[in-house]
Amino acid sequence: DAGVTQSPTHLIKTRGQQVTLRCSPISGHKSVSWYQQVLGQGPQFIFQYYEKEERGRGNFPDRFSARQFPNYSSELNVNALLLGDSALYLCASSLAGGASYNEQFFGPGTRLTVL
């Protein structure tokens, strides 16, 4: 079975540009979360979506937005890029729902470089 897939794998943008990153969850998974991992740091939570609704938001500016589609895939958008947005953007999917924790499985990430 395919794991979480993300596209593109690498991306180079310049300051002020906009970027859209894409994520396809594991088949059957309904929840998608986005994380930003700056070099030398652990991943930092950006958004969580479940059944197309935003379920959680981390401490990121409004330049960051996301959405989830009926097929549970998701997009992360970042506007007005800054040099500090250079990072590995990770998508994680999980079954979600229910009272017990459902493991989040991470995709390989999109490495964004802002020049």
Added chain:
Amino acid sequence: RKEVEQDPGPFNVPEGATVAFNCTYSNSASQSFFWYRQDCRKEPKLLMSVYSSGNEDGRFTAQLNRASQYISLLIRDSKLSDSATYLCVALYGGSQGNLIFGKGTKLSVKP
């Protein structure tokens, strides 16, 4: 203060050594804890969950002390393939909440 703090290392140990990683968390409302492993330029992968009673998986032992808000990971008889960054993780916001990661501790196992 960071919500999850851990020693960044690096820890450089010889094969066969026993190595221990420690982690503290600040939010007592957190319900679940994990250790993730991340290889260089790869995504994080779940290594093991951490329970108050302690849990063991082969050479790996994890322990949680809720009173001290302290989590540990012990690796015995370390292998070259254990070289990676180990991330301490807390789950916030209920069973379907989000993961809060520490900065990670880098481990290098040498021959």
